[in-house]
Amino acid sequence: MWHCVSSGSGPPLILLHGIGMSHAVWTPVLPYLCPHRTVFAFDIAGFGATPALPSGTTPTVAHLVDALAASCRDIGITAPVDIAGNSLGGTLALEAARRGFARSVAAISPACLWQHAPPVHVKYVFRLARFMAAHGRTPIKVALRLAALRELLLAVPVSVGSRRMSPDDAAGVMDDLAGAVAFEETFAHSRAPFVAHDIDVPVTVAFGSMDMILTTSARRRSALPDHVRWLTMRGWGHVPMWADPAGVADLIIQAGATAGAGR
Secondary structure, eight states, X not given: OOOEEEEEOSSEEEEEOOXXXXXXXXXXXXXXXXXXXXXXXXXXXXXXXXXXXXXXXXXXXXXXXXXXXXXXXXXXXXXXXXXXXXXXXXXXXXXHXXXXXXXXXXXXXXXXXXXXXXXXXXXXXXXXXXXXXXHSHHHHHHHTTSHHHHXXXXXXXXXXXXXXXXXXXXXXXXHHHHTOTTHHHHHHHSOSOOOOTTOXXXXXXXXXXXOSXXXXXXXXXXXXXXXXXXXXXXXXXXXXXXXOHHHHHHHHHHHHHHHHHOO
């Protein structure tokens, strides 16, 4: 079963993080969500406190959603349920919607909406970030105690506005990245373009205007149904939860509300 942290009250809401991270990315957003929703923030298999998928099961989007669904059943979450995800987590949310497991989706910077493969620079950014986290964690953590250096070092892989992140949260990002046992295998097996024209639940897709990971070529609207609501969020980067927690929470709450109101 996937590690999960739950809090709040109200209808259930699942939160899914991106590659190399953990449920902790949602910590700044929780105070804005928990008065309205019972939040279940998961660690995806191979990240945070969740072990990798069993040997022989590759971490494809489909297999990861299989494991998510099983974990939800284990803790009593009944489908369909509202799901919000960032990056890889956004793609998992879209796949859950395709299967009828999601009641609504808020996909923030979802991966895999490219034509053939991720933008070329992505693998180099991730490779450098992993190297720094694994081999330079102590000096990097010292540097991240300064707001200006948090902004400089994290603007591309995380978001413009990362200076608003606390030093402890920034150190936690490095720890999660260094400890991500399934990073390379997941990146290798979750690169296939995602196409799902048969999604019939409300979906909101939001990309940041300052997202330097998933650039324009990775935002293919034709991969999803016409009814999907597309937003460009001014000033957001790829992982905007620290930069604008209230804005992220508002987007998620509104996305869930559309399911109750219908399209």
